[in-house]
Amino acid sequence: AQTVTQSQPEMSVQEAETVTLSCTYDTSESDYYLFWYKQPPSRQMILVIRQEAYKQQNATENRFSVNFQKAAKSFSLKISDSQLGDAAMYFCAYRQGNTGKLIFGQGTTLQVKP
């Protein structure tokens, strides 16, 4: 069975600095997708970024980028120029290519210090 592990329950970063959140996963599949979701205190689940496993190029969305290491089964999220509004719980998620099911990690709470 696929599993997703976020080993950092909590992280903190100074405003305007860069922070990296870690995620590893375990799968025997070759066709899959990876996502990062953000959940602020308002409890909304907001899609931050997605990565298709067949793409070698790392996905980027403005200040958010990923470091996708397929062989190592690692999918970290880098947030550049951190802002106060980035403070939230961040979830890494895995989706098999042939099903719709998402498997979530335990989440990392990010604190941004002014």
Next chain:
Amino acid sequence: DAGVIQSPRHEVTEMGQEVTLRCKPISGHDYLFWYRQTMMRGLELLIYFNNNVPIDDSGMPEDRFSAKMPNASFSTLKIQPSEPRDSAVYFCASSPDRGAQHFGDGTRLSIL
């Protein structure tokens, strides 16, 4: 475009009562998912549908929980009878085939 719409936003009810949560997915999305989120267990997938057909309900806790999707634009999650341990935030999400899931704002359920 309207996102995934859930109702009610909050529900407080007494133990033993029937609870019905509602979800309207994004038009054109083939998949619909129901999740439950608690501090202790995190995000749990309860059930998901593909083209209105239940595909995997292995996450449904017990027979007190049931979910239906009578058409492509509506789904319900029902708990009968409700118990205090069912208190949680329940999310509905939808996605196109092979796309990212888009979540509703969730229903905060409190069973007294």
